[in-house]
Amino acid sequence: MDILASLAPIILMFVIFYFLLIRPQQKKQKQVRQMQSDLKKGDKIITIGGMHGTVHALDEGTLVLTTQDGTKITYDRSAVRDVISQD
Template sequence: METLVGLAPILLMFVIFYFLLIRPQQKKQKQTRQMQAELQKGDKIITIGGFHGTVHAIDEDTLVLTAQDGSKLTYDRSAVREVLNRD
């Protein structure tokens, strides 16, 4: 019984870490993967590097983005931070 009482604070600490740190991070990663998987041609996006562009073409792992001046750049799908709006 004493060992259970001695381990209770450590177990409680792990439970708190799970609900305050690990679980929210897993939810955020899942949402990001889903957003990147649902990208479509014409979506206006921002990359993790801060590039604003429109999706011109989509491949399995890459995107071709069009800038305002018409130039086209190729990025990894995982480089997309957020979708601004969909056309």
């Protein structure tokens, strides 16, 4: 029983660490993966590099963005940071 009492603060610290740091990060990663898999043609997005564009075409792992001046650029789906609007 003394061993359990001496380990209780360490165990409590790991539980707090899990709920404050690890679990929220896993939820955020799950939301990002869901957002990237839900992309469709016509969505206006921002990439992790700051490029603003509209999704022109989708492939399994890549997408083609069209910028305001009509330039088409190919990116990985994982490079999408945020969806501004969905059409």
